[in-house]
Amino acid sequence: MTLSDEEIRKIITPLLFSGAKMLDKHCPKCGSPLFELNGRAFCPVCEHREKQRKAELKGIEQILMERLKILANNLPNDIEELEKHLKVMEKIIDILERYKKLEGTK
Numbered sequence: 223m224t225l226s227d228e229e230i231r232k233i234i235t236p237l238l239f240s241g242a243k244m245l246d247k248h249c250p251k252c253g254s255p256l257f258e259l260n261g262r263a264f265c266p267v268c269e270h271r272e273k274q275r276k277a278e279l280k281g282i283e284q285i286l287m288e289r290l291k292i293l294a295n296n297l298p299n300d301i302e303e304l305e306k307h308l309k310v311m312e313k314i315i316d317i318l319e320r321y322k323k324l325e326g327t328k
């Protein structure tokens with residue numbers, strides 16, 4: 223992955239002004255220069271991307287949770303319908319579990 227101009231402008235420029243030190247090393251993942259702030263070396267672009275990814279996952283998770291709540295509140299009386307209903311719920315829960323795992327990864 224390469225850096226977009228926007229990423230450089232939005233992430234790297236403010237860092238330089240915040241007193242972070244640009245190191246003589248580059249991130250093996252995205253090629254951005256690494257920075258050091260308060261004794262911690264990090265890649266600002268990867269951190270930013272990770273944050274964005276987590277925010278996106280959270281959004282999807284919320285939509286699924288909402289849907290799950292609606293389904294749970296509207297269980298049909300008909301056994302066959304109920305079975306279908308529960309299958310859908312099961313799938314949603316399944317996906318939610320997977321998202322939780324994704325969020326946990328660094």
Ligand SMILES: [Zn+2]
Pocket residue numbers: 249250251252253254265266267268269
């Ligand atoms: Zn990086």
